[in-house]
Amino acid sequence: MSIVQKNEFGEIIIADQVIANIAGRAALESYGLVGMASRKIQDGIGELLGLDSLGKGIEVHSKDGELIIDVYVIVSYGTKISQIAKNVMEQIHYSVEQMTGKTVSKVNVVVQGVRVIG
Numbered sequence: 001m002s003i004v005q006k007n008e009f010g011e012i013i014i015a016d017q018v019i020a021n022i023a024g025r026a027a028l029e030s031y032g033l034v035g036m037a038s039r040k041i042q043d044g045i046g047e048l049l050g051l052d053s054l055g056k057g058i059e060v061h062s063k064d065g066e067l068i069i070d071v072y073v074i075v076s077y078g079t080k081i082s083q084i085a086k087n088v089m090e091q092i093h094y095s096v097e098q099m100t101g102k103t104v105s106k107v108n109v110v111v112q113g114v115r116v117i118g
Helices: 016-028 051-057 081-100
Strands: 003-007 010-014 033-036 058-063 066-076 104-115
Touching: 016 033, 016 058, 016 066, 016 081, 033 051, 051 066, 066 081, 081 104
Parallel strands: 066 104
Antiparallel strands: 003 010, 033 066, 058 066
């Protein structure tokens, strides 16, 4: 479901994939985040996605004109998961609202795995 904004000149349509890419780029700016994970866990292992597929780790829903964004991530071992999740939520909330002009009501962070960076 895309976002449609109407003005006196016509319509602006923002696809969910665009919102997912904005959210993915914003999430990667958070300290302690290794990367985006696939939305489906196979064999209990979160698959790390590359930069070209950021949107695959994000689901965008629209309810009553507000956005709900689900983010699937992999975090760095030894970091405080709750703080990373909070930072990701804040980054995505701010970036998506600033770039789209739409209200983000929720950002849900699902931690799919923990990786050792070395």
